[in-house]
Amino acid sequence: MSLNPTPLADANTGRARGDAAAIAVRGAVKRYASPSGEFTALHGIDLDVAGGEFVTVVGRSGSGKTTFLNLLAGIDRPTAGALIIAGTRVDELRGSRLAAWRGRTIGLVFQFFQLLPTLTVAENVMIPMDFCATFPSKERRPRALALLARMGIAEQADKLPSSLSGGQQQRAAIARALANDPPVLLADEPTGNLDSRTSDSVLELFAQLAAEGRTVMMVTHERDVSRYATRQVTLVDGRVSDDSAVRPAAATAPIGEAR
Ligand code: ADP
Numbered sequence: 022m023s024l025n026p027t028p029l030a031d032a033n034t035g036r037a038r039g040d041a042a043a044i045a046v047r048g049a050v051k052r053y054a055s056p057s058g059e060f061t062a063l064h065g066i067d068l069d070v071a072g073g074e075f076v077t078v079v080g081r082s083g084s085g086k087t088t089f090l091n092l093l094a095g096i097d098r099p100t101a102g103a104l105i106i107a108g109t110r111v112d113e114l115r116g117s118r119l120a121a122w123r124g125r126t127i128g129l130v131f132q133f134f135q136l137l138p139t140l141t142v143a144e145n146v147m148i149p150m151d152f153c154a155t156f157p158s159k160e161r162r163p164r165a166l167a168l169l170a171r172m173g174i175a176e177q178a179d180k181l182p183s184s185l186s187g188g189q190q191q192r193a194a195i196a197r198a199l200a201n202d203p204p205v206l207l208a209d210e211p212t213g214n215l216d217s218r219t220s221d222s223v224l225e226l227f228a229q230l231a232a233e234g235r236t237v238m239m240v241t242h243e244r245d246v247s248r249y250a251t252r253q254v255t256l257v258d259g260r261v262s263d264d265s266a267v268r269p270a271a272a273t274a275p276i277g278e279a280r
């Protein structure tokens with residue numbers, strides 16, 4: 022069974038997938054109300070990311086990294102500005118249309134895995150497929166098992182998450198993020214609870230997923246991601262203070278084409 026039954030990319034160039042995975046952010050502002058008044062967490066972010074880039078977002082605690090990812094995922098809304106993924110204005114989607122769009126377009130990976138504890142690993146991976154009905158019901162479990170096999174944890178499929186190691190749980194969470202074959206992966210400190218060897222394997226996996234033409238945006242505290250990422254964006258107090266190419270994206274057009 023193919024893991025990509027509806028390929029978005031030309032296998033040789035990755036270009037079509039690249040378009041489906043492109044991100045554009047224009048003047049994204051986020052203000053939070055607080056008892057002491059309004060607090061501006063993001064001061065007008067502008068960013069263009071081509072499909073197939075593996076972007077790391079770094080910055081001190083409180084610099085706005087999670088806020089930024091949440092705006093991209095449509096988990097939260099900007100106070101001003103626009104966030105566009107594959108041509109869709111994320112900030113203008115609401116309710117069930119937003120949920121359906123997110124389910125098909127974005128794979129989310131979190132620091133604390135966020136697997137549902139009462140479901141098996143395979144059932145966790147099937148949740149997004151059930152929610153979006155992207156695959157016929159009889160294909161969902163075989164697809165979940167194939168994704169778990171790709172993550173190297175096929176034998177954990179019918180166990181509960183609590184019986185897995187942290188690294189295995191994060192691999193299960195990544196399998197779940199890939200359930201609907203989304204063009205974009207957003208990960209918020211996915212290696213924050215993993216030992217360094219397990220972290221490396223997760224970073225390697227994200228690099229492979231980007232090389233397939235997916236866009237990967239990962240918030241991280243890891244110091245040396247230059248072996249894996251194509252680009253590093255640094256946030257300071259809600260502003261982009263640095264945006265550096267680390268190396269060219271593998272599967273898609275040269276980095277910078279969309280800037
Ligand atoms: P990071 O992920 O880089 O640590 P966050 O995006 O979580 O940063 O937070 C950025 C700033 O916004 C912080 O000062 C934080 O306290 C503030 N903040 C985040 N979420 C909220 C919220 N829901 N209400 C008020 N302030 C918030």
Ligand code: MG
Nearest residue numbers: 086087088209
């Ligand atoms: Mg954060």
